[in-house]
């Protein structure tokens with residue numbers, strides 16, 4: 001069945017790998033993008049915007065690999081962004097060649113403020129370019145999405161004209177971006193109504209919404225658009241993206257599921273219809289969220305809706321009392337609906353490899369033998385220090401030990417720190433270089449982490465600036481694993497690293513090495529970046 005004949009449900013267009021990756025510091029390499037794309041396919045998204053192919057050789061390669069390996073016949077549509085420029089469209093088409101169902105998403109600004117200050121073009125020029133470039137994209141692929149950038153601040157009559165031309169030229173999806181996250185839900189509703197009433201050929205396309213979160217309204221705006229007839233939503237995992245981010249996929253999907261009777265009538269269904277409103281396998285949400293957080297280094301705030309650590313935690317006595325008596329008194333959805341592990345304490349230091357493997361399988365991790373061995377060794381080390389290992393601990397271990405870049409670059413062999421109130425913090429570090437040399441050096445610092453980082457810098461010798469350092473505990477308790485996230489800057493780019501350990505200084509050392517390895521790999525493959533949106 002084609003996607004257009006399924007428009008009695010919401011088409012989930014995931015842009016984690018394009019708009020999401022535009023979050024400062026969220027740079028992903030090709031393997032990482034591929035790993036996320038595979039997980040997005042498991043999650044059941046309809047469209048993956050895999051990148052902006054013309055932006056750099058790395059982006060091109062990522063779109064190409066995802067098109068070939070994830071864009072298979074029964075897989076998702078694979079899309080590349082392209083400005084309404086011939087070179088962008090040609091490059092997108094080239095990168096998408098391997099996809100069974102390729103889509104080119106072309107865009108041009110339409111608001112007067114963008115036309116005057118950024119594009120320096122007249123309205124009539126933009127009208128002509130939109131029409132011509134949609135027709136050009138159509139020459140390469142059947143499925144063409146068109147976005148009038150800054151649509152929500154565009155003069156409505158002009159917006160209607162641009163859309164009519166784009167549809168006449170062959171666009172199959174019209175996406176309406178609230179590029180600067182300016183609108184309220186009511187205004188988004190009116191904008192969509194206006195388009196539906198004034199664009200003569202609008203019924204020939206799927207109408208889509210793209211909402212940014214500058215005022216914290218992205219999800220509310222996307223839902224308001226759905227109520228007004230939009231049938232595709234553009235969103236990202238954990239809501240990451242440019243500035244304050246995008247509408248969060250998990251929020252939209254769970255709102256549609258939990259409030260189904262509210263939304264059903266907007267789809268012409270009976271209030272109590274059971275038919276899902278989108279194709280997402282919600283049990284994959286938690287796993288996808290963790291993967292994206294780990295690979296992008298973007299931590300999830302504890303109170304984040306759906307996937308935050310506190311989203312299903314009940315602290316107040318009154319609430320706990322209610323939950324014990326009847327769950328629904330204070331809980332509108334079950335943690336298991338998003339695949340969140342419920343059985344939090346299962347393994348300890350006496351647990352064997354088999355129990356470990358079985359529990360990981362229950363948590364949705366299918367590891368290769370080599371990864372399983374690495375993770376099990378680490379589990380034993382941690383279990384020696386920590387009596388009870390929760391599912392959260394297991395996940396932190398698996399994430400650490402299966403990091404895609406762990407086997408390349410610098411390996412940390414040994415960390416030793418002396419610190420206290422009467423001594424100068426001193427760290428001794430041993431590393432193995434990518435060429436296999438074992439090196440040791442020591443440094444003092446203002447604190448133990450500073451000493452560790454200074455010593456690593458002396459060994460690795462890659463100039464960088466530490467721009468962010470944060471520690472989060474994986475579970476409660478004095479023996480909890482701590483997850484350290486660091487970001488380092490090099491010229492204009494930011495690289496992140498994450499690691500967990502019961503000793504946060506050790507976690508800090510590993511996190512720093514992971515970030516340095518990303519930078520190291522980037523430097524190795526660096527070639528000229530061409531454009532960024």
Ligand code: KIV
Pocket residue numbers: 019081107147149150175177178179180210212
């Ligand atoms: O925010 C925006 O306008 C975009 C478009 C390219 C859809 O990201």
